[in-house]
Amino acid sequence: MASMFLLAVISVSVFLQSQGQKIHEAKLYIHNTEVLEGGKLELTCSTFGYSVKSVYLYLCKNGKAIDSKKQRNQEDINFRIEGIQMEHSGNYSCVFSEEKLETTNVKGYGDNYIFINVIESLIRAQIRLLESEVTEGSDVNFMCTSSHTLNTNQSKNLNLAYLIKDGKAVEVSIWDKQKMKTTFTLRKVQMEDAGTYSCVLLLSILPHPGMRLYGSNEANLQITVASNSSSEEVKIVLVCSGIVLLLCLSLGILAMIRKRVIECPGFNSERSLENDMEIRETEMIYEDTGEIQNVVCNEQEWDEFSDSEEDPNKNEVLPIYDYMRDTYDNISTM
Structure with missing residues (x-):
């Protein structure tokens, strides 16, 4: 029984040694050792000076392979990690093997290793509502502050603050780095604007997918109907x-x-005279020509014409009147 156990230990040891002989060191290159949370990480593995064959390259983190690619014509291999999270911080290196191995079984460190530091891009800040209850149609102000200690890289990239409602950014404001605060203003709020708000600071322009947005505390906004x-x-x-x-x-x-x-006192009289003149316009038909002409008579001619028309026997009445007057005078003298 003891002999069988000893044989098993020896077999495992020989197997591990054979596996170790298949793993070789490679060189790792990287441009930036600090990466913002939510960004991407790019690393380059090279076998130049280590092998003249096309091999399999492995990217390792803390001595364990996390990705692998096949090399062709001794070219350098680029590895990329998208959506960097805080847990991606660690020591990175490269190794290679001439045969394809299971990535999970590959362990070791390369010729060099580089520590990658992932910087948190979200800083949870404190929010304060200047008026907890406002009327519909009025403006609302939120004060956002932070006492978080920033490192050099964070302080250089920290520019924006976001007002959060229900886990979504609804407003953005420029962050005052000296006073470590900013103010959000909601204009003419409506009933649907009521709810719970918080604020966060972001080193990146936009939050990366899957990032949970919530601040250190919350402010409850209540809106009442205007009277x-x-x-x-x-x-x-x-x-x-x-x-x-x-x-x-x-x-x-x-x-x-x-x-x-x-x-204008003579206005009516002038209008009446104008009407009389218009009425006195007549149409005369000449039998010999058959033409119709408008004849306008002046006031004197019209008066003479009217007198002759109204009393055609006036000249005959006057002699009779004189005769009767003389007869009456003769009778009176007798």
């Missing part, structure tokens, strides 16, 4: 103003009409 009394008062004032304006306009027009009548 109708003020609107009714405004309506009454407008109606009264309209009535007064119409009354003043009517009085002004009436005053203008009266002033014009007083200043």
Whole structure:
């Protein structure tokens, strides 16, 4: 029984040694050792000076392979990690093998290793609502502050603050690095704007997918319906103003009409004379030509013509009147 156990230990040891002989060191290159959370990490593995064959390259983190690629014509291999999280921080290196191995079984460190530091891009800040209850249609102000100690890289990239509602960014504001605060203003809030708010600071322009957005504390905004009394008062004032304006306009027009009548007393008489002149226009038909002409008579001619028309026997009546007067005088003298 003991011999069998000893044989098993020896077999495992030989197997591990054979596996270890298949793993060789490679070189790792990287441009930036600090990466913002949510960003991407790019690393380059090279076998230059280590092998003249096409091999399999492995990217290792803390001595364990996390990715593998096949090399062709001794070219350098680039590894990329998208959506970097805080847990991606660690020591990275490269190894290679001439045969393809299971990535999970590959362990070791390369010729060099580089520590990658992932910087948290989200900083949870404190929020304060200046007025917890406001009326519908008014403005609301939120104060966002932070006492978080920033390192050099964070302080250099920290520019934006976000107002969060229900896990979503609804407003963005420029962050004051010296005062470590900013103010958010919601204009003319409606009933749907009521809810719970928080604020966060981001080193990146936009939050990366899957990032949970929530601050250190929350502020509850309550919105009440605006009173109708003020609107009714405004309506009454407008109606009264309209009535007064119409009354003043009517009085002004009436005053203008009266002033014009007083200043033009002969207006009616002039109009009557004009009407008489128009009535005195006649149409005369000349039998010999058959033409119709408009004849306008002046006032003197029209009076003479009227007298002759109204009393055609006037010249005959006057002699009879004289005769009767003489006869009456003779009788009186007798």
